[in-house]
Amino acid sequence: MFGIKSLFSKEDPVEKKIIELLNNYRSAIFPMGIQSEWIEQIKKENNEWQVHIDLPFAAKSQQSILKTYLQDSLNQEITVSINAQLAPHYKFKKIRHIILIASGKGGVGKSTTAVNLALALKSEGARVGVLDADIYGPSIPSLLGLVGEQPTAKDEKILNPMEKYGLKTMSIGYLVPAENATVWRGPMASQALSQLLNETDWGELDYLIVDMPPGTGDIQLTMTQKIPASGAVIVTTPQDLALADAQKGIAMFSQVNLPIIGLIENMSFFNCSHCGGKNHLFGKDGGNQLAARHGVPLLAEIPLDIQIREESEQGANLIDKELPISEHYVYSAQLISSMLYLQSHDSNGVEIIITDD
Known part of the structure; x- marks a missing residue:
């Protein structure tokens, strides 16, 4: 839906844990968690993990809540960025x-x-x-x-x-x-x-x-x-x-x-x-x-x-x-x-x- 995702390194335990935590996260906005295909990229730079998510609905400001959730769960420095990418199917005109x-x-x-x-x-x-x-x-x-x-x-x-x-x-x-x-x-x-x-x-x-x-x-x-x-x-x-x-x-x-x-x-x-x-x-x-x-x-x-x-x-x-x-x-x-x-x-x-x- 959102193009080819970055290849996650399955050897890195922190990266795997981030994916698992996001999959299992639940809230009123994410009642079914954050699906793996929404996770655009996970990478580590200068001792900080950067998580990029493409959401199929509009909830960009949830990134601060997810950042706190991941940091508290992993005790790691983490930034989360969210981009809204709604599906192109239209019901009326465009x-x-x-x-x-x-x-x-x-x-x-x-x-x-x-x-x-x-x-x-x-x-x-x-x-x-x-x-x-x-x-x-x-x-x-x-x-x-x-x-x-x-x-x-x-x-x-x-x-x-x-x-x-x-x-x-x-x-x-x-x-x-x-x-x-x-x-x-x-x-x-x-x-x-x-x-x-x-x-x-x-x-x-x-x-x-x-x-x-x-x-x-x-x-x-x-x-x-x-x-x-x-x-x-x-x-x-x-x-x-x-x-x-x-x-x-x-x-x-x-x-x-x-x-x-x-x-x-x-x-x-x-x-x-x-x-x-x-x-x-x-x-x-x-x-x-x-x-x-x-x-x-x-x-x-x-x-x-x-x-x-x-x-x-x-x-x-x-x-x-x-x-x-x-x-x-x-x-x-x-x-x-x-x-x-x-x-x-x-x-x-x-x-x-x-x-x-």
């Missing part, structure tokens, strides 16, 4: 995975979550695009600091995506002035969304993150029935009302046989700056209970944090600044990428390709 970010109701931080997940996947080594599917209330231009910007045309039918922070992005907000209301019936909005998706030159992408409108209407059905999405991530808050609406979103995706990748509970708690305690302002354990009820993972419990609001309002890149709050999005992105790989490959790492036959 897009590897389409991920729908959805919520049952508005105001739960879905768009902010979508953008930060996209930025996190990019930071982990993936090629990422963002499609703003909220025709009536597009938020992506504001969150990426692109309000007032307009895309250029590649030709008479195709638009070039806007680019920011290494993300390719398209939104009706780039085409309709922010002060103008988009007054369309459902079929018109669905057609507009289809055009944004199909008439944008996305190029090659590992992930297209789709910021869905809240609810379970025409646009949601269009995206789930006509587009080969890999799965959906449901964003909710701990409030009973938000959880009830999230339940409806899960039911809709289940009816159209779209996998639920997991749930993200936003505004999960507030960390008191004085005592350091967690204050559950909007309820407690609601997302965890909903995820358990449907047998899907709770990807993250993201706290209510002023840095999210401040950075989002400025259209800043929360992930590149490496703020503590960004760790929630990075870990969620790693989990999503790992899960999508495992869903589409058998236990031997062979890709499962489903055809229409």
Whole structure:
């Protein structure tokens, strides 16, 4: 999958032990360990072992965790470098995975979550695009600091995506002035969304993150029935009302046989700056209970944090600044990428390709 690997010296006991330790390593990101074919090279230079890994999903920052694990296990100086090398098989045009970010109701931080997940996947080594599917209330231009910007045309039918922070992005907000209301019936909005998706030159992408409108209407059905999405991530808050609406979103995706990748509970708690305690302002354990009820993972419990609001309002890149709050999005992105790989490959790492036959 990743080309010819370096020939490992089977005589070196440390090298053999490194391979064994990586094979046996287990975590939420690596539930089946690190396969030998992912190990690109192991070599020793200046009394330091260097391990190079090509991962078939986006989780570059796991290299520091693996470094600590190997050093503690072997009592040797070790560096680990990870390169994301996703498989070239595409499900839609030249897009590897389409991920729908959805919520049952508005105001739960879905768009902010979508953008930060996209930025996190990019930071982990993936090629990422963002499609703003909220025709009536597009938020992506504001969150990426692109309000007032307009895309250029590649030709008479195709638009070039806007680019920011290494993300390719398209939104009706780039085409309709922010002060103008988009007054369309459902079929018109669905057609507009289809055009944004199909008439944008996305190029090659590992992930297209789709910021869905809240609810379970025409646009949601269009995206789930006509587009080969890999799965959906449901964003909710701990409030009973938000959880009830999230339940409806899960039911809709289940009816159209779209996998639920997991749930993200936003505004999960507030960390008191004085005592350091967690204050559950909007309820407690609601997302965890909903995820358990449907047998899907709770990807993250993201706290209510002023840095999210401040950075989002400025259209800043929360992930590149490496703020503590960004760790929630990075870990969620790693989990999503790992899960999508495992869903589409058998236990031997062979890709499962489903055809229409």
